Amino acid sequence: MKRITAFAILVALVINDGVAQTKSDVKMNQFISTLMKKMTLEEKLGQLNLPTSGDITTGQASNSEVAKQITEGKVGGLFNIKSVEKIRDVQKIAVEKSRLKIPLIFGMDVIHGYSTVFPIPLGLSCTWDMELIEKSARIAAIEASADGINWTFSPMVDISRDARWGRFAEGSGEDPYIGSQIAKAMVKGYQGSDLSKNNTIMACVKHFALYGAIEAGRDYNTVDMSRIRMYNEYFPPYKAAVDAGAGSVMTSFNEIDGVPASGNKWLMTDVLRRQWGFNGFVVTDFTAINEMIAHGMGDLKTVSALSLRAGVDMDMVGEGFLTTLKQSLKEGKVTQAQIDLACKRILEAKYKLGLFDDPFRYCDVQRSKTEIFTDAHRSAAREIAANSFVLLKNEKNVLPLRKKGTIGLIGPLADAKENMVGTWSVAADYNKPLSVLSALTNAVGNNAKIVYAKGSNLTADTALETRATMFGKTLRRDSRSTEAMLKEALEVANRSDVIVAALGESAEMSGESSSRTDIGIPDVQKDLLKALLKTGKPVVLVLFAGRPMTLKWESENVPAILNVWFGGSEAGSAIADVLFGDVNPSGKLTATFPQNVGQVPLFYNHKNTGRPLAEGKWFEKFRSNYLDVSNDPLFPFGFGLSYTSFSYGDISLSKGTLKPGEAITASIKVTNTGSREGKEVVQLYIRDLVGTVTRPVKELKGFQKISLKAGETKTVTFRITEEDLKFYNSDLNFLAEPGDFKLFIGTNSRDLKEADFKLLSK
Structure with a gap:
């Protein structure tokens, strides 16, 4: 060696x-x-311009309007263009017809898979399995790169605690710790160990920053928070992605400290580059520079100059950089050095992707034929989807179902294959997924009979259903009356032994610009569910959701609830796997489910008030509580049931005091007390009891997903160091303060064993 x-x-x-x-x-x-x-000034500005693919068609790229701009050196990259043939045609224009033959970078919203689609990111996070999450990103990179794409606008790492926000579906929930682990896994999956390989793609971390904390849960809205909250609760996943080597970062639409992110120098330069050492490039979100005009920051020339000075390198769609920076340079509003630096960062990204060595390295026609939507990729998607489902209730072990008798499948999501992939699935073929109906029929074969009725439309409001079924994700609205559809459903229910109700949101009821003020199951579906329960037959609610939903009535009245999110290309088969017990559900929530929307925002790692409600109490006058509902969540962060059961022993600490530079180990025995093998996510939380600034009631600091056979016991051990106890204080110094701590280990953020230890001073 x-x-x-x-x-x-x-x-x-x-x-x-x-x-x-x-x-x-x-x-x-x-x-x-x-x-x-x-390069001329115009060519440098051209590298900062990112238009959409526009009117490009295969074989006709040179006749498109954007082709003229490419020939003139006015385009740095394109997005929303797919297929090797189209991308090769466009790249040929850049490297054969433009003066300096600089290749283009090609981006796409590869959010949770490409042709093979995985669960929506919120669902992915509920696997609590970093290997599976990384694998999903690796497969997405293989497929996208095989189709000519070399840059993805993912991962979305925004922390969100307001379930009204539609883009909750696109992130990893409410917690900065697990959000950080997922951010690292996604970047590694996309970029691999060598970005110049033709089966990797460059990651773009979004949305920088704080987008998930928008007011009223209304998309594109204002964000206002303290610096301490930014650093301790919202920044960590972005920083984790940067530390993992993400090649690019996307700005958010919201303002920070009164300045929109795309023009915020403190955010883009002081934090991102100087504090965190980011050396990639920054791209805006769609027309974000132009939208600063409506924010009240000035005209296009003013906001474009503001954005460049802030540290933004690439303008998505708006063309403010392309059309105004030359004049701003003459007026001294920007400098040549600022333009050069932005241009340099874009060229560096292309160099790292290997595009200067071979502009067509992502245009291998053979790869596009053999590496997309393969059997192996579909098998992985099926496994990952099944691992993402969260069993919320299973009274009297209604689940798993047996493959016998007659199973009634009822609901508007039961035969809706176009909706299986969820929001942000722009490369998916909606004809390829199996519906729940088809998947269950395949699963039972000749052993059981599946009978089906739609039961209701998505909602009684026709206009709302239209808004919630965009982009080809139709539910084929039924023109029959509500009464007629319900009658048919009850006829099916009455001749069934068990009822599976496929209800909830449609795919586009969550996602960008899909905020909701009512986050429950829509009206007619809930009426349908009540009628099904009145038949006296066992009912299993298969819940489709892109956010935490309000399910208080359902949790009190429905025997079994399986939250399947939107599971991707293989969702139907994965749902069948879990319903019939071929896979034991192991998903755990990464977001708190409220009892009603009035509790929102609701999250486990909150601060105490000076008048906290005593544990176990519902209401006490002059305490922090509601008159009409308890403070408790419906389902806590980290919650998820199994077809087996687990018991936890007491925590054993290696010692009661921790010195800087040393470690404490916390061990606990976990036993599978049920009759079948299952997986459990063992969760570690810590509370800093006294600090110079207030600290959360508990914070996730570790987790391990283990598999246990029936009757098996395993000892799970966590290692805690001073690093795990650090936080940002009022001076934004990252440190751990000596004092008393509580340590919790358990099955979710509510049901925990605890122990005490002390951090000593140096």
């Missing part, structure tokens, strides 16, 4: 402006420096 000496490592580095650079960095810098010396 060849010995690598310290000297060998040293000579592989070159010091440039005080920063150690590898030989490859030096080579890249020399290449880009030479190229930029040849």
Whole structure:
């Protein structure tokens, strides 16, 4: 084995402006420096321009309007264009007809899979399985890159605690710790270990920053919060993605401290680059620069200059950089150095993707035929989907179902294959997924009979259903009366042994610009469910959801509830796997479910008030509570049942005090007390009892997903160091303060064993 000496490592580095650079960095810098010396101002500004693909069609790319801009060097990249043939045609224009032959970068919203679609990100997070999440991103990268894409606008790492917000579906829930672990896994999955390989794609972390905390849950709205809250609760997943090496970052639509993110220098330069050391490029969200005009920041020329000075490198769609920065440069509103730096960052990204070596490295026709929607990828999607489902209730072990007798399948989501993939599935073929009806029919074969009725439309409001079934995700609204549909459903129910009710949201009831003030199951569906329960037959609610929903009545009256989110291409088969017990559900919530919308925002890691309600109490005058409902969630963060059961022993600490530089181990025995094998997510929480600033009642600090056979016991051990106890104080210093701590381990954020330890000073 060849010995690598310290000297060998040293000579592989070159010091440039005080920063150690590898030989490859030096080579890249020399290449880009030479190229930029040849570029005109217009060509540099062109690299900062990211239009959509517009009117490009296969074989006719050179006749499109955007082709003219590419030829003139006015385009740095394109997005929302797919297929090797189209992308090759467009790339040929760039490298054959433009003056400097600079290749384009091609982006797409590859959010939770490409042709093979995985569960929506909120569902993915509920697997609590970083290997599976990374695998989903790896498969997405393989498929997207095989179809010509080399840049994805993902992962979306916004923390959200307001279930009214539609884009809750696109993130990983309410907690910064698990959000950070998922952010790292997604970046690694997309980018791999070598970004220049043609089966990797560049990640784009979004939305920077704080987008998930918008007021009233209304999309694109204002965000206002303290710096302490930013650093402790909302920033960690973004930083984790940056630390994992994400190549790009996307700005958010909201304002921060009164300045929209796309023009916020403190955010884009002070935090992102100076504090976190990010060296990739920043792109705006769709027309975000132009939208600063409506925010009240000035005209297009003013906001474009503001954005460049803030540290934004690429303008998505708005063309403010392309059309105004030349004049702003003449007026001294921006500098040549600022333009050059933005251009350099875009060129660096293309270099790292290997596009200067081979502009067509992502245009392998053979790969596009053999590496997309493969049997192996579909099998992985089915496994991951089944692992994402959360069993919320299972009274008297209604589930799993037996493959015998007559099973009534009722509801508007029962035969809705187009909706299985969920929101943000732009590359999916909606004809490929199986509906729940088809999947259950396949699963039972000749052993049981599946009888079906739609039962109701999505909602009584025709206009609302139209808004909630966009982008081809139709539910084929039934023109019959509500009464006629209900009558048919009851006829089916009455001749069934058990009823599976496929109800909830449609795919586009969540996602971008899909905020809701009523986050319960829509009106006519709830009426349908009540009628089905009155038959006296066992009812299983298969809940489709893109957010935490209000299910108080359902939780009190329906025997079994399986939350399946939107599981992707293989959702139907995965639902059948779990309903019939071929897979034991193991998903756990990454977002708190409220009892009603009036509790929102509701999250487990809240602060105490000076007048906290005593544990176990519903109401006490002059305490922090409601008159009409308890403070408790319907389902707490981390909650999820199994077809088996688990018991926890007491926590054993290796010692009661922790010194800086040392570690405490916390161990607990977990036993499968049921009759079948299952998986359990063992969760570790910590509370800092006294601080110089107020601290949350508990914070997730670790988790392990384990598999236990029936009757098996395993000892789960966590290692706690001073690093796990650090937080940002009022001076925004990241530190741990000596004092008393509580440590909790359990099956969710509510049902926990606890122990005490102390952090000593140095």
